[in-house]
Amino acid sequence: MTIRIAPSLLIPCILAPVLAFSGLILSPGIAGAEEPVWQHATAMIGEPKYPEGFARFDYVNPDAPKGGTLKLAEEGTFDSFNPVLAKGELAAGLNLVFDTLMKSSEDEVSSSYGLLAEGISFPDDISKVTFRLRADARWADGEPVTAEDVVFSFDKAKELNPLQANYYAHVVSAEKTAEREVTFLFDEDNNRELPQILGQILVLPKHWWEGTDKDGNARDISRTTLEPVMGSGPYRIASFKPGSTIRYELREDYWGKDLNVNVGQHNFGAIEYVYFTDANVEFEAFRAGTVDFRQENSASKWATAYDFPAVQNGDIKREKIKNPLRAVGIMQAMVPNMRREKFQDVRVRRALNFAFDFEDLNHNLAFDALARVDSYFWGTELASSGLPEGREKEILEGLKGKIPDEVFTTPYTNPVGGDPQKARANLRQALTLFQDAGYELKSGRLVNATTGEPFEIEILLSSPSLERSVLPYVASLKKIGIDARIRTVDASQYTNRVRSFDYDMIWNVWGQSLNPGNEQAGYWGSVSKDREGSRNYAGISDPAVDELIRMVIFAQTREEKTAAVKALDRVLLANHYVVPLFYSDAVKVAYSKSLAHPEELPYYGLGFPEVWWMSDAN
Structure with a gap:
């Protein structure tokens, strides 16, 4: 779905x-x-x-x-x-x-x-x-x-x-x-x-x-x-x-x-x-009663900005509803574009995750209301966890040599921050991974050790409302010498640039059903990597991923589909194609x-x- x-x-x-x-x-x-x-x-x-x-x-x-x-x-x-x-x-x-x-x-x-x-x-x-x-x-x-x-x-x-x-x-x-x-x-x-x-x-x-x-x-x-x-x-x-x-x-x-x-x-x-x-003007229109319905996407605003008179006197009602997420798996992430050579090394992509301090953001901006995403099917029975077992393990063993060895030995986890000591340790780990990938710190800048080219990231956003959540990430990247910057563009420009894959990194969210199928080829399949307008935003082209996608599509039983989806989830995670972000349960x-x-x-x-x-x- x-x-x-x-x-x-x-x-x-x-x-x-x-x-x-x-x-x-x-x-x-x-x-x-x-x-x-x-x-x-x-x-x-x-x-x-x-x-x-x-x-x-x-x-x-x-x-x-x-x-x-x-x-x-x-x-x-x-x-x-x-x-x-x-x-x-x-x-x-x-x-x-x-x-x-x-x-x-x-x-x-x-x-x-x-x-x-x-x-x-x-x-x-x-x-x-x-x-x-x-x-x-x-x-x-x-x-x-x-x-x-x-x-x-x-x-x-x-x-x-x-x-x-x-x-x-x-x-x-x-x-x-x-x-x-x-x-x-x-x-x-x-x-x-x-x-x-x-x-x-x-x-x-x-x-x-x-x-x-x-x-x-x-x-x-x-x-x-x-x-x-x-x-x-x-x-x-x-x-x-x-x-x-x-x-x-x-x-x-x-x-x-x-x-x-x-x-x-x-x-x-x-x-x-x-x-x-402007998102703030939009919210003010809702406060003034010229808009009837609002789905609030900011945890901090939900916690602090709804104390205006219309809410207090009952003219505006508020609800937290779990229903839409009961059958929806979520992957919300920062997505580096592997069509750019600098993102093709898995160590680089993994390092980018170490620079993201979810716990700090969740506490300071979201009142601890969010959870970190750790699966492409997060929140559903299809999300992988622990080490593979049973049929899922059999499927992965059939792909040995084509997939990262860690899928058999190390459960996927995101780095944990939240305090200065953990944040420093994560940034040190990120810098180590960059150095292993051929980069070095030179005069406070992360550069390619061979060419001297600085490592730069432009994070393309569709709305100023996203900037507040991305700025702490930009600040962390700068601490390890990365020239990271945000570029927020209007809707038409954003759409055109994303359709033509003209970006270093974007913010995206994929919604998954309990029955994944043909759409997976459009998300992660080689066939969609260079197809303009596809949702393969990361630029994934991996024969093992393609094989797993076909197993998902042609699964004859629910048990076989579940095993194939979990195996696909593990391989996508182990390749660190994205920097997982966060979500809510309602x-x-x-x-x-x-x-x-x-x-x-x-x-x-x-x-x-x-x-x-x-x-x-x-």
Whole structure:
């Protein structure tokens, strides 16, 4: 499963709604060499919770009032409504405009139910998957959603978006195979994830994109656009100011409003986003009541900045909610770019971790509210610990000579600081590692002993709000002679530089599901190292890692997948590709008292904004 999580000051936020579930184990019981056997849902672990014909998801309020305007804030800017491209800054909330073939439930780890598609079918060898569209699915202009639309959406996503091209690398084609049926063919069998991730495709209207705008100009899906796009989803773009604000309004004629997967959802009459370039100004807007909901990403701010009158008198409520993290593994880290030669030595990368004093930062900036991340699947049952045993050990033994020997002898641990003595010892260890890698201190500067070139790091950040957490790290690096500096750039520049891997080091967070799969190749696989727009930010290209990724993808049982994931985790950690940072065990939210949510939120999510509502809606 891929879970998009945005980096933040001290506790990164889970984007709401959480999108792009994948990497899940399918039960290949949907057989049919000749006649397809249609299912209303797929479950990756066990059986779907909800039977065919179910009334609604358990976590919704079917009587929630409709209406009111939800006001939200975003940091940065936007310059495009084209959801396909990996270019430009996509407007927040655009998913409100579009439907997908299937829809995930938030009270199951990995089940999806029909949205645009009423049925799904695939053979035992999972060599293909077919979706059957609902006859009454409609675009906002009243035209039916067709198989041609699905084929068009897939083809354009793969053609125009490098990330999607990697994600769907083993899907060779999409074909219309009946009036309302689309079949995707695969170039390998038994990849259990592919049918599930294809159900998440954002379906676009072919006839609209191949038509003309109000001025008669032909549309071009290969370019960014600020023309309000049309979809089949519950909302439409009502108004906007480029880079500043955007307003979505609920469609009275939404074709799917009475579907069981939508009952009790899409309750706001309108959803407005306002963009801010300064995080402090954004917070002040929330304090003033011009923003309704805030997910607080700073532990220190949560502890000290919420004593203003609106909180004291109950106009603003606060909650700490564990639900979204119950099935999410986290790796938040500083990521050195190994495409730069200076980071290719594992001793250098390990030394960079010794320079990071988490305990000092946690105490002074976060009121001891955070925990250090020590796994790429931190917080879940998939995180490795101790020494490998059983099947996990067997997998690693099959890779001896290709992986660091320490995976068999030394459990991974992060350096521990927190007081001057420990900090000095860690910096001495860092300097020793640099010296072993061919560097020396010369006049207080760390330089290459052969060339005399100084060791420098530019840490590229997307927001000034991150600087507070990075400055102590910069100060530690300077103590061992490294010329470290922060460069914070605007959203567009940051996006372009990251997409083209133009950085020394960035701050990133990867969110993992309990069922990792094909997305792992996009995170750590050799195939994605030089693919512009991939999430292989570290530049990893390692045959052993590639082999472990394939074991994860093609695992036939839950036990085999767990062993393979833990083995992959150990090898990634032992290569010190990143400097692990920190996280929290709960999402902190503050919101206007006019907002309400079901008493029991979905077990694995916030349900925001889908199942929330305006309590004073007319």
